[in-house]
Amino acid sequence: MAVYTEIADEEVQEFARQYDIGRVVACKGIAEGIENSNYLLVTDTGPFILTLYERRVKVEDLPFFITLMEHLAARGIPCPVPVRGLDGRALRTLAGRCAAVVTFLRGMWPKRPHAAHCQALGEALARLHIAGQDFAMERHNDLSVGGWRTIYEALARLPGGVAPDLAAELLGELATLERHWPQALPTGVIHADLFPDNVFFEGERLSGLIDFYFACTDYLTYDIAVCINAWCFEVDGSFNVTKARRLIAGYRAMRPMLAEELQALPLLARGAALRFLLTRLYDWLNTPKNALVTRKNPTEYLQKLRFHRGARARRLRAG
Amino acid sequence: MAVYTEIADEEVQEFARQYDIGRVVACKGIAEGIENSNYLLVTDTGPFILTLYERRVKVEDLPFFITLMEHLAARGIPCPVPVRGLDGRALRTLAGRCAAVVTFLRGMWPKRPHAAHCQALGEALARLHIAGQDFAMERHNDLSVGGWRTIYEALARLPGGVAPDLAAELLGELATLERHWPQALPTGVIHADLFPDNVFFEGERLSGLIDFYFACTDYLTYDIAVCINAWCFEVDGSFNVTKARRLIAGYRAMRPMLAEELQALPLLARGAALRFLLTRLYDWLNTPKNALVTRKNPTEYLQKLRFHRGARARRLRAG
Numbered sequence: 001m002a003v004y005t006e007i008a009d010e011e012v013q014e015f016a017r018q019y020d021i022g023r024v025v026a027c028k029g030i031a032e033g034i035e036n037s038n039y040l041l042v043t044d045t046g047p048f049i050l051t052l053y054e055r056r057v058k059v060e061d062l063p064f065f066i067t068l069m070e071h072l073a074a075r076g077i078p079c080p081v082p083v084r085g086l087d088g089r090a091l092r093t094l095a096g097r098c099a100a101v102v103t104f105l106r107g108m109w110p111k112r113p114h115a116a117h118c119q120a121l122g123e124a125l126a127r128l129h130i131a132g133q134d135f136a137m138e139r140h141n142d143l144s145v146g147g148w149r150t151i152y153e154a155l156a157r158l159p160g161g162v163a164p165d166l167a168a169e170l171l172g173e174l175a176t177l178e179r180h181w182p183q184a185l186p187t188g189v190i191h192a193d194l195f196p197d198n199v200f201f202e203g204e205r206l207s208g209l210i211d212f213y214f215a216c217t218d219y220l221t222y223d224i225a226v227c228i229n230a231w232c233f234e235v236d237g238s239f240n241v242t243k244a245r246r247l248i249a250g251y252r253a254m255r256p257m258l259a260e261e262l263q264a265l266p267l268l269a270r271g272a273a274l275r276f277l278l279t280r281l282y283d284w285l286n287t288p289k290n291a292l293v294t295r296k297n298p299t300e301y302l303q304k305l306r307f308h309r310g311a312r313a314r315r316l317r318a319g
Numbered sequence: 320m321a322v323y324t325e326i327a328d329e330e331v332q333e334f335a336r337q338y339d340i341g342r343v344v345a346c347k348g349i350a351e352g353i354e355n356s357n358y359l360l361v362t363d364t365g366p367f368i369l370t371l372y373e374r375r376v377k378v379e380d381l382p383f384f385i386t387l388m389e390h391l392a393a394r395g396i397p398c399p400v401p402v403r404g405l406d407g408r409a410l411r412t413l414a415g416r417c418a419a420v421v422t423f424l425r426g427m428w429p430k431r432p433h434a435a436h437c438q439a440l441g442e443a444l445a446r447l448h449i450a451g452q453d454f455a456m457e458r459h460n461d462l463s464v465g466g467w468r469t470i471y472e473a474l475a476r477l478p479g480g481v482a483p484d485l486a487a488e489l490l491g492e493l494a495t496l497e498r499h500w501p502q503a504l505p506t507g508v509i510h511a512d513l514f515p516d517n518v519f520f521e522g523e524r525l526s527g528l529i530d531f532y533f534a535c536t537d538y539l540t541y542d543i544a545v546c547i548n549a550w551c552f553e554v555d556g557s558f559n560v561t562k563a564r565r566l567i568a569g570y571r572a573m574r575p576m577l578a579e580e581l582q583a584l585p586l587l588a589r590g591a592a593l594r595f596l597l598t599r600l601y602d603w604l605n606t607p608k609n610a611l612v613t614r615k616n617p618t619e620y621l622q623k624l625r626f627h628r629g630a631r632a633r634r635l636r637a638g
Contacts, residue, residue, distance in 0.1 A: 007430075008430040008431055009428070025521065026423075026424075026425055026426060026519075027427055028359060030348065031348035031349065031350060047361065104345075105345075106345055107345060108328040108343070109328070111325065111326075111328060112329075200345075201328070
């Protein structure tokens with residue numbers, strides 16, 4: 001949750017006049033999204049979300065994200081729709097930042113996801129992947145297997161660095177994952193960050209998918225792996241196999257998975273755990289303690305990584 | 320800006336069923352208010368504000384604040400109206416906190432107030448004071464002259480404490496203000512914290528007064544003094560006499576001020592500067608650096624205090 005940039009009321013009014021969205025009656029910073037500043041923009045035609053893009057989102061990637069949301073929304077995916085201005089542009093400048101207005105989605109993200117939420121998530125994820133199949137733009141996933149060693153090296157260079165035990169463990173994981181990462185799986189647009197706070201529900205009905213600012217082109221099954229890590233572990237660190245089965249069942253009901261995809265899933269989940277462990281470690285060591293940003297404890301993802309490594313070992317012993 | 324408490328979606332739904340406000344379609348933490356957690360609660364009948372009362376608000380004071388807002392709203396003051404539940408109660412418990420739903424006010428707070436805003440503020444403040452004259456409840460102002468020495472002593476006991484120069488200055492102020500503080504001025508309900516972020520405008524029309532959680536019974540002119548400090552200094556620390564004149568003119572157009580009130584105003588402004596200097600110093604020294612709270616720099620109010628002390632000296636030399 002974050003609001004980084006303060007916008008003057010006159011700036012908001014002038015900004016809104018460039019759209020056909022009515023007169024602004026309120027604009028409140030909201031605690032949603034980690035990377036950007038988000039505001040609830042209420043006009044006399046209804047509510048919208050105003051996003052100012054902060055530090056981590058690259059300006060050159062914004063057209064990919066905006067076009068993707070338009071593409072998916074046009075195919076019935078319940079995602080925010082960028083609102084184009086009177087000049088036809090969806091991106092402009094406000095308070096020195098790139099800014100966009102998108103539609104407001106109903107619903108709340110589930111603080112305690114149930115198995116039914118996981119099934120609905122699987123269905124929505126498959127529909128997103130299908131809707132993305134004819135999307136023409138591509139964006140390389142810098143945060144997949146090819147990028148992890150770079151993040152690890154940046155981590156190791158930080159003052160304090162990584163404890164020797166953990167360094168050995170991370171290097172071992174890197175070597176294993178780089179060696180065994182699948183070479184060819186069905187590829188397309190993935191969300192890549194579909195955590196519970198990016199998925200809205202009204203009751204058990206999924207009503208919205210938000211925050212497409214990590215979306216990229218990668219293995220579709222990698223997206224399922226990210227979701228399994230984010231949705232199917234309990235607060236005490238235990239793996240909830242019912243939730244994982246419902247998530248995968250929901251997905252497969254909409255998009256059949258190849259045998260190779262099912263086989264690769266445990267390794268991809270292990271990789272997805274390493275990806276979030278590395279970036280959270282980096283943020284943990286690199287964020288000033290007094291920043292107005294919630295630093296996420298990396299330990300959670302270290303436990304998930306170890307779970308997946310153990311699961312592999314268990315399978316090997318059983319096999 | 321602050322959201323301290325996370326509420327589960329099921330909790331919000333169940334909470335809302337205790338009111339006649341329709342079905343909840345969204346609930347988003349908003350960056351508004353320093354002391355409490357505030358959420359925009361959107362139902363199918365419109366937007367509301369849901370407040371969870373955190374640490375600094377005393378539960379036993381809540382009936383005063385709630386009843387006051389109802390009283391003022393009934394007399395046409397544009398303040399949030401507490402929504403009573405089906406059981407007639409405006410206060411109940413949510414996520415372990417006292418909670419209330421209030422109406423949503425249109426408008427935005429002015430990041431750069433103009434003189435016209437100050438005039439409108441003065442008018443609204445006078446109307447608030449008039450509307451409060453027949454309010455039956457009382458709440459002692461712990462943060463007025465009788466409470467400052469206690470805060471100073473708490474400050475001096477903190478690890479690190481107060482630098483010797485500053486301690487001498489604060490003790491000198493305390494002695495002067497305690498000695499010269501007026502004994503009898505028109506008294507009633509005051510807001511006591513009417514900073515720009517608590518006042519909403521649509522253009523130059525004042526559309527809302529919010530955050531009544533410092534409201535208390537005190538000299539009406541003290542409320543003007545708080546506003547002069549909060550609205551009539553520029554970012555560089557200079558005093559804008561035009562803004563102060565417009566604020567006072569707006570006030571006097573609605574409620575005539577006694578000669579004693581006008582005469583006391585400079586001293587009350589000096590006291591109001593000391594009040595915010597003391598509490599900001601306390602928070603500055605006492606808030607963990609990694610808390611998700613914006614610590615306000617006390618220096619701003621030290622400069623204002625010195626301005627008012629100098630203004631008095633200038634008047635004495637001129638007189």
